[in-house]
Amino acid sequence: MKRTEIKAVLQQGDVGTRVKVMGWVRTKRIGKNVAFIAMNDGSTIKNVQVVVDTTGDFVKLLENVHTGAALSVEGNLVESLGSGQKVEIHAEKIDLLGKADPNEYPLQPKKHSLEFLREKAHLRFRTNTFSAIARIRHAMIFAVHKFFNDKGFYNIHTPIITGSDAEGAGEMFQVTTLDLSNPPKDDEGNLNFKEDFFGKASNLTVSGQLEAELAALALGKVYTFGPTFRAENSNTTRHLAEFWMIEPEMAFSDINDDMDLAEEMLKYVIRYALDNCMDDLEFLSKRQQDEEKNKKADERSMELIEKLNFVLENPFARITYTEAIHILRNSKPNKKKRFQFVIEGWGADLQSEHERYLVEKHFKTPVILTDYPKDIKAFYMKQNDDGKTVRAMDVLFPQIGEIIGGSQREEDYNKLYTRMNEMHIPEESMWWYLETRKFGSVPHAGFGLGFERLILFLTGMGNIRDVIPFPRTPQNLEF
Ligand code: 4AD
């Protein structure tokens, strides 16, 4: 008999039909004449209940059925009274596909801490929380591609190994095949990268933007969706060393088009999650409320689904950095020195505590901040006429802080060239980027959305290590 997925059984299964399901045991409960096995196969967060006669042949087999074991079950669908589902399976044939010794299997049917589960990343997919996150992650990958495809953007694969440092800031991971125990040196005693694989120093990319710009200046509208790498030694709940970034880039567009696209995209994918992931969102909502039940009422998060709808229904506030500094300087936590980094004046870089104050306390809606001081932003951003600010735009979200960073790009060759010199960006490694400003240069703009930060927001999870299957963070490279 052919296998049916549990999602289909629960949605479409008719009482009286015979089915075969395969999955992993979540719980086993022995009753008087029957045993109840809750089985999950990953197709949905819901388990199917299998009812097994304990009076007959199954007695011996049931002794080996424990949480984590894999089963194949054939039987008839019967109406379910107690399981919360329409139907359950009355087992007639059971095969134990894979045992799980209860003395060794780490995931028992009780609450495990997220810290504990991080150490069991090879098994944590089998919990409700992590399977829900994995399904939502998938849905969001699909929604991002659908959004851009439907709008006529082309997906571009940009390189992962690079000879340039796109942001001119972030720490990069070096890529080398040199023998580090006996590296070749040049005449001055420095590492001789001429003998390295590429004949020069190379790194893992921090962003696909620069190459996406090249493509946009021919194809019009493009986007990348790839892994990016940053060797920042910041052990926060919002930073990974390896994360995924979505980077659209549009020719013939300015910072306003960029903000419009960012807002439209975020709302589209959130709507997609509400339309397609409700079972998982409802589970995560309950989970979050459970987690926060000991907090004071005003410290609790907005209910997850309400929060998602709230973002959909309200326009994002759009203000300049200068206006934001004004608000922050006059804010209570700044005056009472309750911010860890007190804002002294114009020019300060904003920390996530400031971003969250603006979003959560002041505007109570997502905020797009524009026109940052040029000294705290990358070299490629379009310079404003004031000589002090650039056409940057960061989207700030509740609970997350910065979720998107982007800008209109400097399209003027001389201004870009001068800024690169000021910021010590070597022309030799970036000549190709500069050349696009010589040949048919046009206004263009783009941004980068941190995919894991989006998933943090959608799932209500508190730590970025829990929204990517195998997080890469300092001192952590298991799995
Ligand atoms: O603001 P960032 O550094 O911008 C860029 O890389 C631009 N090249 C993007 C562009 O204009 N095409 O990074 C963009 C976003 C951030 O807003 C944040 O959401 C995410 O990437 N991000 C990280 N996410 C997880 N871990 C990290 N270490 C991150 N660093 C940035």
Ligand code: MG
């Ligand atoms: Mg940024």
